[in-house]
Amino acid sequence: MKHTLSILLQNESGALVRVAGLFAARHVNIDALTVAATHDPAISQLTLVLHGDEGTLEQILRQLRKLVDVLDVSSLSLMGGFGQPALAAHT
């Protein structure tokens, strides 16, 4: 199942590499990634798409929250599978 994560990240040297590196090290593929500035120049917003089961999602969320630069992570999972996707938000 596909999951979309929203990550708020401090703009520190190497912060993006640490997020991407976490996925590589935990053997989870990133299907899509966009990085955008926010109104606060010290903070970036990452939107990231991965696929995996609920256990994979839960573990990667918890591991992301261990990264010092990560301010917040939430999962916006595309639920469903019968052609009627619904948007459900977890934290």
Place this chain on the structure above:
Amino acid sequence: MSGADIVVQVLADEGTKVLFGYSGGAILPVYDAIFRYNALHRDAGGRDRLALVVPANEQGAGFMASGFARASGGVGVAVVTSGPGATNLVTPIRDALADSIPMVAICGQVPTAALGSDAFQEAPVANIMGACAKHVFLVTDATQLEATLRTAFELARSGRPGPVVVDIPKNVQNAVQPFDGERHLPIPGYRRRLEAVEHARLDDADCERLLDALAQARRPLIYAGGGVVASGAAPALRAFSRAFGLPAVTSLMGLGVMDTRDPLALHMLGMHGTAYANYAVEDCDFLLVLGARFDDRVAGVPDKFAPRAKFIAQIDIDPAEVGKVKAVDWAHVGQLGASLERIAHYARSRGVRLQLDDWHAHLAALKRAHAMNYDRASPLIQPQAVIEAINRQTQGRAIIATGVGQHQMWSAQFFDFAEPRHWLTSGSMGTMGFGLPAAIGAQFAHPGAMVIDVDGDGSIRMNVGELETVATYGLPLKIVLLNNHGDGMVRQWQKLFFKGRYSATDKNLHTKDFVRAAQADGIAWARRLERKEDLEATVAEFLAVAGPAFLEVVVDPDAGVYPMVGPGASYAQMITGDFIPSRAAPPPVDAEASTMHMF
């Protein structure tokens, strides 16, 4: 103050007494600042306030800092130069992360203007270490140096401890800045999550649910890990275990959290755990997991781990460890000691009492029937006998460091540990070469303590240059080399799972004269023990040496580590070997099937 002076001042302010490191071009300003600091600051004995210990290799510095941290509970500090200095530190940093050891590593870096230019001794340390450390800082703004260093110590110590790397370009070390004395980085995300975990309290309903399950249990068991050591919760664990009469098994990293001679202590569980600890895990109907993480050396087959446990409860400081390997019925993310005290207090107020006489009798019978044993009748010196001989003298009070392999497992099995932080081993990473430098670090943490490195011929060779460091600093370290002329653990696996094809292990470790190597490095008391009848007297003489001493013991090259729960096997399939009675004859090892799970 220059950046280099700021580095040294923050180290001193954070309580650092000993630094482990090797100098080089990009870290010269910091080393100069250490020299100048020590010229001005002497302790009561006229010694350097910031003692600097120089290893043979930066990997040695990293493991010394790790050994210092493991033995003392403080933050171990390593200071190295850029490029190869920093990359030589990668293994100890990853090792410290895997075992949750607090360290701060300070690396010199090429000047900011040269970053990315493939400069001399340049390496992308933030990238490399980013995957290995709890956190990495590359300090490109000199005004942030002081706050960054102080925050590095805070990160290393707090929550689940770990190593933090601070990469400092040479121009930042030379930049003059005002020194504030207080500044930290904000790290708001980390702080918010840390505060939530540190203030998490078990409410009455949490306690009630746990105690209901415990009250129904007839065979409850505690599985305690390295988190109990890291959080200083061993006294709380012992009180909790005593209050309820709860027996405990410990992981490799948790050895010493219970006094191993306590009747309620069942020693180590897992791949090479005691048979009675593993049978207790098989038999328990309730499992309380404290600061442990169901590592694959413990729960190789998670579904078959503790198969009769109707209720598994887990307390850990790291939310990511809850449910990572094995689903649990009850979990609390928070401080271990405070949580155990809260549960015990609630239980007292409720008058919870357990009737565990049958369970205690069952475990006592398991301990008697399946006690640790080995080939005592062999004419060859058995490695386990060497450990028993040392243990008879040290009585669980020595600090024991090891390399990785068979000697490590025999040490875990046959030494007693009266207290935590007496057992220093590379548990998760399993890094050969860890023992000697870790023991050096521990000896600096406890100059008056009996520190013993029990090493293997394969492991000690990996950092054998540090023998000279022992002599240089006149450390009273005792080094026991159990020489079986080869990589014994690899041979054991090749024998069991590769039909005796001794690839690589047939090629090395046959020629080195370790005694002459120790003597050449300045260790005057260096002997080889080959006759079984000399064991007791030689060990006594060796341990009584006032200064450094090196004892090579030529041991049975075919001695194996048993019990063994093979890779991909459950505890019910444990092989107890020829000298420990098994509860049931284990099924034959299926070599082809085992290799599928093999790592």
